[in-house]
Amino acid sequence: MAWRPRLGRKWIKVAAAASLTKLAGLGLSLLLMDGRVFAQAQDLTQLSLEELVNTRVTSVSKKEQDVLRVAAAIFVITQEDIRSSGATNIPDLLRMVPGVDVAQLDANVWAISIRGFNDRFGDKVLVLVDNRSVYTPTSSGVYWDQLDVPLEDIDRIEVIRGPGGTVWGANAVNGIINIITKHSDATKGGLLAADAGSNEAAQALIQYGGKVRRVGSYRVFGKYSNVGSLTIPDGPEGADGWHILHTGFRSDLDLTPRDTLAVEGDLLSTSEGETISVVLANALPQQATFNSRTNVGAGDLLARWNRTFSSRSDISLQAYYDKYDRHEQGGLEERTTFDLDFQHHLAIGSRNNVVWGLGYRVTSDELGAKYSKSYVPPQRTDNLFSAFFQDEIKIVNSLSFTLGSKVEHNAYTGFEFEPSAQLAWTLPRRQEIWASAARAIRQPARADTAIRIDVSTVTFDDGSFGVVQVIGDPHREAEELIGYQLGYRAQVNNVLSFDIASFFNVYHHLQTDDAGMPFLSGTPPHTVFPLISGDHAHARTYGAEAFANWNLTTRWRLSPGYSFIRMNVQPDLSSQDTGVAGDAGDTPRHKFEIRSRLRLPWNLEWDGTLYYVSALPDQGVVAYERLDTRLGWKVGESGEISLVGQNLLTPRHSEFGDDTPLHTQPQRSIYGKAVWRF
Numbered sequence: 001m002a003w004r005p006r007l008g009r010k011w012i013k014v015a016a017a018a019s020l021t022k023l024a025g026l027g028l029s030l031l032l033m034d035g036r037v038f039a040q041a042q043d044l045t046q047l048s049l050e051e052l053v054n055t056r057v058t059s060v061s062k063k064e065q066d067v068l069r070v071a072a073a074i075f076v077i078t079q080e081d082i083r084s085s086g087a088t089n090i091p092d093l094l095r096m097v098p099g100v101d102v103a104q105l106d107a108n109v110w111a112i113s114i115r116g117f118n119d120r121f122g123d124k125v126l127v128l129v130d131n132r133s134v135y136t137p138t139s140s141g142v143y144w145d146q147l148d149v150p151l152e153d154i155d156r157i158e159v160i161r162g163p164g165g166t167v168w169g170a171n172a173v174n175g176i177i178n179i180i181t182k183h184s185d186a187t188k189g190g191l192l193a194a195d196a197g198s199n200e201a202a203q204a205l206i207q208y209g210g211k212v213r214r215v216g217s218y219r220v221f222g223k224y225s226n227v228g229s230l231t232i233p234d235g236p237e238g239a240d241g242w243h244i245l246h247t248g249f250r251s252d253l254d255l256t257p258r259d260t261l262a263v264e265g266d267l268l269s270t271s272e273g274e275t276i277s278v279v280l281a282n283a284l285p286q287q288a289t290f291n292s293r294t295n296v297g298a299g300d301l302l303a304r305w306n307r308t309f310s311s312r313s314d315i316s317l318q319a320y321y322d323k324y325d326r327h328e329q330g331g332l333e334e335r336t337t338f339d340l341d342f343q344h345h346l347a348i349g350s351r352n353n354v355v356w357g358l359g360y361r362v363t364s365d366e367l368g369a370k371y372s373k374s375y376v377p378p379q380r381t382d383n384l385f386s387a388f389f390q391d392e393i394k395i396v397n398s399l400s401f402t403l404g405s406k407v408e409h410n411a412y413t414g415f416e417f418e419p420s421a422q423l424a425w426t427l428p429r430r431q432e433i434w435a436s437a438a439r440a441i442r443q444p445a446r447a448d449t450a451i452r453i454d455v456s457t458v459t460f461d462d463g464s465f466g467v468v469q470v471i472g473d474p475h476r477e478a479e480e481l482i483g484y485q486l487g488y489r490a491q492v493n494n495v496l497s498f499d500i501a502s503f504f505n506v507y508h509h510l511q512t513d514d515a516g517m518p519f520l521s522g523t524p525p526h527t528v529f530p531l532i533s534g535d536h537a538h539a540r541t542y543g544a545e546a547f548a549n550w551n552l553t554t555r556w557r558l559s560p561g562y563s564f565i566r567m568n569v570q571p572d573l574s575s576q577d578t579g580v581a582g583d584a585g586d587t588p589r590h591k592f593e594i595r596s597r598l599r600l601p602w603n604l605e606w607d608g609t610l611y612y613v614s615a616l617p618d619q620g621v622v623a624y625e626r627l628d629t630r631l632g633w634k635v636g637e638s639g640e641i642s643l644v645g646q647n648l649l650t651p652r653h654s655e656f657g658d659d660t661p662l663h664t665q666p667q668r669s670i671y672g673k674a675v676w677r678f
Helices: 021-031 049-053 079-085 090-094 578-586
Strands: 073-078 100-106 109-114 125-129 154-161 175-181 189-197 202-212 216-227 242-254 259-279 287-310 313-328 331-348 352-367 373-375 379-396 399-410 414-427 431-442 451-459 465-471 479-491 496-515 519-521 526-551 556-571 590-600 604-613 624-635 639-646 669-677
Touching: 073 079, 073 496, 079 090, 079 154, 079 604, 079 624, 090 100, 090 109, 090 154, 109 125, 259 451, 451 526, 496 578, 526 578, 556 578
Parallel strands: 125 175, 465 526
Antiparallel strands: 073 154, 100 109, 154 175, 189 202, 189 669, 202 216, 216 242, 242 259, 259 287, 287 313, 313 331, 331 352, 352 379, 373 451, 379 399, 399 414, 414 431, 431 479, 451 465, 479 496, 496 526, 519 526, 526 556, 556 590, 590 604, 604 624, 624 639, 639 669
């Protein structure tokens, strides 16, 4: 993972005091209303439970599959889930997924992980937008402030919990988040959306879609977002306000009866702030605390060609170009990436369903010196070559076995193999038992191999001083996961479905920071106390996740979810970094949520979600509850008005890094939203 200072630990216990009693009581009374009045209400959702179970997903094997036939722990956030959640950003949407830990550090920074090892630069989750990777090789993490997809344009978000390196490659270690946008044919016409509320929050989206002669369709959009600064714990308002300007397009063309072409692109500009306390490397031994600005300019362009030879054979070729310039903490991070991916899906006979592909990626960077951070060398270009093969073998109609592997060659560790095996057994009455085993890796990042960080200074009695400095190791090994999973899912009847997944993971070559021999350096001369970033820790984790959909009536659905994880992280015998054990305290052991979706008379909708997240001992964060609710009104066929409340149980609370005095806290907020389609 990208280096970060280890925070102090403390145990604090609080009582969980929140319930949905009033919500349920009011909902029940509404359900007992005169049936003639309730008949005016719209149906619960456009998807029945059976249709939810049969949702087609593509992120597990890079081919379409029914959810009930995949051998993986998968959760699909549908467009209806997005609309009814009242969320204004993707991190808040991900809170509803069991096994996904979302913690907000300030107005523009989140720590997001799957099945443990949460961190601001969570480096074991691969995030994609329409199959375009958005993790940065600088840290192997995601800049969530640069990920701004209009929520109205998302078709679904497929979240896979567990390794996916066989088809997606490096960094698909603990999971995959694939944000899939709508085909432009589904967004014809105009769209205006705006929301505003407390904390100076405001968003506006204008979009229009139409036909491209007789061969396809398009959409173009422009978006503006503003989020005000949050409050420092027991202190004043912070300096983390956030502004985004974003424009983009997508076009889908039917070139021939067998050939389709999708082209999409984005331009994005952000400006945001934070309060930092750093060592000034160019003015040693000074340390300073002040407000710093971050400005980002980013753009991407993607094209994907699909050709269908028959119902049993098709190919795709995808290419994308991605570039961003990130000015923060007194320096520049510039990165350019080009990626080319070929894939062939082929059914052989009646038993073999094969997917194979080839890939090439080149990425180059320029990492300028910041206040306390630099990279040696400051510029680098890396190439990544890959090939994968996966075969789903139908043993009998109800039993399939999938075997495959990806082979990659990266510039740090050379050849890496990521094999997997999956077994799916479909039972009568819409049930499935599945099991899998896989190896996945996280290849080293620039922050692992080339970073230099002045962490703190020490003054001696004779007036001289020393600097504690983290130094990357250019000979790092790839982090390795061997993961085992077992799951069961079922649609019990027309009103109840549920999904359970369990896992056991073994990790090797995790990050450590070991003290090296002090040495003299610099101008003015000073003693450097090095902490060498290495890969000399291991871990074992196990746990389970469960969620369900329960239609109490045709108008009321409850969707509970629960996740549990137990982690044990230890240094190898070759390391003295006992602090790695604290990594287990960065992830909540228990997480529970229950979503209520109620459709009322007169086109009214009432949605609510209650969350419980257990304590983070390593972060000094106590357990907390969060309640979000939304009251919506559909105005005819084209309009919608909603009132949303978030974090309603407390004025504000910490979700991560409470021992860090300069972070801010998510707070109670209320906003209104209006959407008009024309």
